[in-house]
Amino acid sequence: MRITLGAPRFQLTYQLRHVVRELAPRREYFSKPLPEFTSVYRADLDRLGAAWVAARLQEIAEVEKEHRLVLLCFEDLTDPAQWCHRRIFARWWKDVTGDEVRELGPLADRYEQGTLM
Numbered sequence: 001m002r003i004t005l006g007a008p009r010f011q012l013t014y015q016l017r018h019v020v021r022e023l024a025p026r027r028e029y030f031s032k033p034l035p036e037f038t039s040v041y042r043a044d045l046d047r048l049g050a051a052w053v054a055a056r057l058q059e060i061a062e063v064e065k066e067h068r069l070v071l072l073c074f075e076d077l078t079d080p081a082q083w084c085h086r087r088i089f090a091r092w093w094k095d096v097t098g099d100e101v102r103e104l105g106p107l108a109d110r111y112e113q114g115t116l117m
Contacts, residue, residue, distance in 0.1 A: 003071050003086060018060050022048055023071070025085045041085055042092050050096045071101070 002016045003023035025041045032040065045053075061067050071086055090101035 003089070017064065020056060020060075020071075022056070023053070023089060037085075038088050041088055045089065045092045046096075050093070053093075054097075 002019045003021075023045075025037070025044070029037050029040055057069055061069060071089065087103070090103075093099060093101050
């Protein structure tokens with residue numbers, strides 16, 4: 001599922017079936033330095049709350065009949081100069097729930113099944 005304001009600027013090889021815009025940072029945050037971006041984005045997540053996020057993701061899991069969900073943004077994290085709000089979300093989720101959100105893709109050594117809820 002996409003957790004970004006806009007769609008990717010490149011062709012995907014898969015269909016994005018869901019968007020959770022509430023987990024996307026506000027457009028004006030992107031002009032802020034990373035520490036300030038992190039602070040205001042985490043404040044937004046705190047206002048939503050882990051229970052709301054879990055319920056929203058559970059709704060999607062039930063619709064899809066699939067408990068393995070992937071939160072997507074479209075930054076190239078193989079570039080050390082890049083960062084993404086998805087990893088900030090993952091740190092926030094771990095801080096508030098104790099559950100880890102694993103990174104998949106070229107940064108992960110191997111796939112491990114995990115759960116978000």
